[in-house]
Amino acid sequence: MYVVKVATDTAPRAPLSPAAIVAAGITLADEQGVDALSMRNLARSLGYEVMSLYNHVRNKDDLLTLMVDAVAAEIDLPDPSAPPLVAVRAMAVSTNAALARHPWAAPLWLRQAPGPARMRQMDDLLRLMYASGLSRELAHHGFHAVNNHVLGYTLQRLGMGLEGTDLEDKARDFMAGLDADTYPFMVAHIHEHLDGHTGSSFELVLDLILDGLVRLDREAR
Amino acid sequence: MYVVKVATDTAPRAPLSPAAIVAAGITLADEQGVDALSMRNLARSLGYEVMSLYNHVRNKDDLLTLMVDAVAAEIDLPDPSAPPLVAVRAMAVSTNAALARHPWAAPLWLRQAPGPARMRQMDDLLRLMYASGLSRELAHHGFHAVNNHVLGYTLQRLGMGLEGTDLEDKARDFMAGLDADTYPFMVAHIHEHLDGHTGSSFELVLDLILDGLVRLDREAR
C-alpha cells in the first residue's frame, strides 16, 4: 500500500523543547492573557498537537512554574560594589519592573513552587539584608517587608485591571457608578489619581520601609 | 396516568436564596478549598440541582464577588472615639484576621469587583487617613501602603500553602530539598522561622509604615 504524504502546512516549525514551549507560553500569556494559555492554544501557536507538549513538560503546573522562573531570571543581579541596602532597593525596583512586563506572573509568583532563578533572587536578597548591618531580627523582617511590598504593589496595580487599558478611562467609568454622598472619600481619592499630582507610591513606601528599618535598628542599640 | 412520588431524600432542605448560596459557598470554600467550589459541588451541598442556583445568582463570578464582600463585612468598623491612626491600625489587624479566617478570599480580593462592604471599608480607611493630620499626599500614599501591606502579607502567608497543614512540617520538607551550599541564606532564614524567636512581621512592619508616615510628615513641615 502506498501512503502519499501531503504537506498540509508549509510553515517550517521550530523543534519542540522545554525552552521553546516556555518561551511560547510567555509570549502567549503576555499578548492574550493567562486565561488564553491553554495547552491546546499553546500547542496550536507552536504548530504542534497538544499531547506533544507533554514530552517536554510534565504538566501545565510544571509549565507555569518554569514560566514564572523565567520571569524571575529577568531580575537584575545585585551590584556587588553597591552598599547592601542600596542593592536591596535596586533589586526591588528591578523585580517590580519584571513583574510589570509580565502581568500574569505576579499572581502565579506565590502559587507556583520557586524555581532556581527565584531561589537565587531570594538568597541574594537575604544575603544583602544580613550584610546591611541591621540586627539579625530586623534583617529577617526586612526581607519579608520588601518582598511583600514589591509583590503587593504589582498585584494591587494589576488587580484593578489597569494593564492594557487606559487607566483614566477605567477610573472614570468606575467613578461614574459611585455615589459621592455615600463614598465621598473614595471619590476624592480617585480624583487625586486622575489629577496625577501624587507621585508613585511604590518607591516612596519602599524608602519608608528601608529607612524605617535602619532607624529602628539605631534606636534599639 | 398515575405518577407515584417517591421521597428519595428525607432531609428537609433550606429554601434557596442568594444569602443561603453565598453562605454555603463560603463554608464549602473554607472547608474544602476554593478549587472544590464548583457550581455542581455547591448545588449538591445545598441539596439542589445546578441550574437552580442561577435563579438567585447571575453566574459564578457574581457569586464570588458576593462571597468576597461577605468576608469584607466581617471587618470591624473603626472605633469613632479612637485617634485616626490607631483606628487605621485596628482596621488593618481586623482585615488581616478576616482574610486569615477565609484563605480563599485574599486572591479574589483584587480580581473581584468591590461590593458595598468593601466600598464601605475603603471609604472608612480613607476617611481615617485624611483625618489623621497627615498631609493630603501622605494620606493618599498611606492608604495604598496599608492596604498593600495587609493584603500582601496574607497572600504571602497563604501562597506558601501554610493554611491547613503544619507549618513546621512544610518548612522542613522544603528545606530538605535545599542545598545549604548554594542557598545558605535561605536555609538560615527558614531556620529562624522554625526556631520561632522572631515575632510576627505583620504588626512590626505595619507600625514601621504608620510611624514612618508621621515622621515623614513632621520632617516636611
Place this chain on the structure above:
DNA sequence: TCGTAGAACGTACAGTGTACGTACCGCCCA
C-alpha cells in the same frame, strides 16, 4: 378553579487538563 409567575430541573455544548495506546523517525550496534 384557573392563570400565571417564579423556582427547580434535565439536557446539551463547548472548553479544560491529561491518561493511554499507537505510529513514526533517527541512531547505535551487530
Place this chain on the structure above:
DNA sequence: TGGGCGGTACGTACACTGTACGTTCTACGA
C-alpha cells in the same frame, strides 16, 4: 546492511468545568 530501540508526535478518550435553553412543577392571587 540490517535491526531493534528510545524518543517524539499524534489521536482518541475521559472526567470535569460553566452555563444556555427549554420543560416541568408548585404556590398563590383572582
